[in-house]
Amino acid sequence: MSVNQREIGRHTLLSEIRRQQPIARINLSERTGISRATVTTITAELLKEGLIEEVASAPSDKDARRGRPTVDLKIRGEAHLIAGAKISNLAISLVLMDFEGKQVAEHELALDKTVFDTDALAIVLGDSLAALTGKIGRHVTDVSGFGLGIAGIVDASQGFVHWSPSLDRRNVELARLLEQHLSIPVFVDNDANLVAIAEQAFGRGQGYSDFIVVTIESGVGMGIVIGNELYRGTRGCGAEFGHTKVHLDGALCRCGQRGCLEAYVADYALLREANIAGSADGAPQVEALLEDARRGDPVAKSIADRAGRMFAMGLANLVNIFDPELIILAGAQMQSSHLYAEEVIEAIRGSIVQIDKAPPEVVIHKWGNTMWALGAAAYALDNVSERALAGMAAHA
């Protein structure tokens, strides 16, 4: 067997500590089914390796309890420094976190262009990482892993970008290129996937094994978590929720096809219908349109309503296909509020197959710009964790 038993044990315990920390050895033994003796042995290894640390148990536990007190274990934050970044339209946002997942710094950078060649991108990212790490007096080479989120079609396992709106050419071995330039391990994934990872690790997806995250920015994205694992599809282009068809021969989409959901709910679609020519940043115009709708302007209201109903229909289809525990509507922008309205969620409930059991939860999660970068960092954190454990076996 390629993965030996001890490695499985180490992985199980480290994951459990991460999820439940702080937690005592005896509780780890109960939760994982690994004997106390083995928990002692393995946690000793992890302590020696510096991946976890002992902390005094919370006083609330200690009070009025006889016997030897428990000693809690937790992830040792200082074990590794992890960076994450998201390339947006005209900006890069970065976060730095410790091995515990605590954010320790962030950085934002405006870009002067939307499309980069890889060398220029590497330089920009290198400079940004230097600035980011500099904020806490550290250096880029102190970073154990760097996660990068980028729009487009990405093969995450290879760090290979088939196509991205942010790159000037196709089929780039982006992770390898950046690793050469930055001299630290780099992990690349599609940005929508990273939001799903962020929700799983830090957000509303905590504790759920099967859920869907739908993101609304300029386009409509989606991430799928099945059995606690991100599902990426077989060609790396699944989860194109924005391009599911909601109308036969419907409205024309940016992608050239007709009837895509995006062609009904995206900014440009709303402006087009209202007969307003969109500019580079149409956000204020969209905001105005939606404000009109709220005030009762019949044309604006009709446009916003239809977008909401189309959106609900798309989401109901997701539920009918996947039957997830939870749907998270995630986004940073406020202008999509018409899609987050109670009527929309009600419409979803009315469009799914009815059974005795309760329908899936739908929650709205509005967050700041760093969420994307946090997801990228969480992805890197997973990978760094994995490598740290694999490394232990080697020099054991």
Added chain:
Amino acid sequence: MSVNQREIGRHTLLSEIRRQQPIARINLSERTGISRATVTTITAELLKEGLIEEVASAPSDKDARRGRPTVDLKIRGEAHLIAGAKISNLAISLVLMDFEGKQVAEHELALDKTVFDTDALAIVLGDSLAALTGKIGRHVTDVSGFGLGIAGIVDASQGFVHWSPSLDRRNVELARLLEQHLSIPVFVDNDANLVAIAEQAFGRGQGYSDFIVVTIESGVGMGIVIGNELYRGTRGCGAEFGHTKVHLDGALCRCGQRGCLEAYVADYALLREANIAGSADGAPQVEALLEDARRGDPVAKSIADRAGRMFAMGLANLVNIFDPELIILAGAQMQSSHLYAEEVIEAIRGSIVQIDKAPPEVVIHKWGNTMWALGAAAYALDNVSERALAGMAAHA
């Protein structure tokens, strides 16, 4: 750890033998990464238990090879007898297979009604099983596992039927009830899931880890296989492809909602549009309508065409969401040929997100009535296998 290492080894080897049989020990060692020594030990156990058997290697391998010849291993068919059944509208079809998965008998039974109370169903199934096993001179109690496919909302892990069109009441512990009546282990699942299992085990899904099966009978069903595992959703009601919405406020569906795919492609939908009152079995009328369409009748053609385009749109959405390797369009009935047409498949290709990689394969698999029952048996086979291995640990 609750599952010990030896059990994992046994499971790995038995599965590998099932997939690759006949196969020699040395090849098992290479494929699984388990050492030759351990393969010898574990296969000896499996041989002793009677789950596998040795067979002479194929002569083609033997020719012109020096050294000690390999001894192939294969599943021992006589180890267990497995039954599977599918309850259709007015019939039950059953198959009997050996532990190798080879069909050894089949039986078909017409029903005089579509809805049963559980006691009556148990009696009918008991009689059918007796007739089925009688065909090869065996008895019901010789059967190690009985898989049953039934339409509706089923919690397969509990053998619990939330609702089924074939049962006169909701919330039935069907597996437990049938086990009491038949005195053999019973496993129940939704019929669409079972087709996916059948395709995986015996059909076009062999060798694929991520694929979708769409079935067309009176309704439209779907089964999803992700990572070699059937995905059942969290409430047991996922994969309701027939009730995904393809039109906002569209045609009225049997389920009471509007715009469901089924309301455009099912038999009753076609007849309704053609303004023909449907009877209990509308198949001949549908057949006539489609024949008219083929002959060029404009009304009939328009109806059939729209059904095909709606169907393509629904399938394209599946691809955009899942990005599977393969889509299998499976069905027994010929009257759905307009949905299997080349134009439909072309329309799917035109509606999915375009990337450099090839789109997923779409294959059409027309099969006889036993496919459902075969899937039920395959599901039972999985479970019996599992139990046989678990049993070994107990009395080892």
Added chain:
DNA sequence: GCATTAAATTTGAAAATCAAATTAAATTGA
């Protein structure tokens, strides 16, 4: 300060894996 309690560790036995050595069963060639 001694009994009690409960966590953590240590100990020693049992289980399981694997590399290396051995045995088994064939072919090749003299």
Added chain:
DNA sequence: TCAATTTAATTTGATTTTCAAATTTAATGC
């Protein structure tokens, strides 16, 4: 025909790993 060769399968013995039970540790209660 029989030794040499080749390759599969098994056996052997060392090593790893786990776990139950015994022991130790560190607290509270009286």
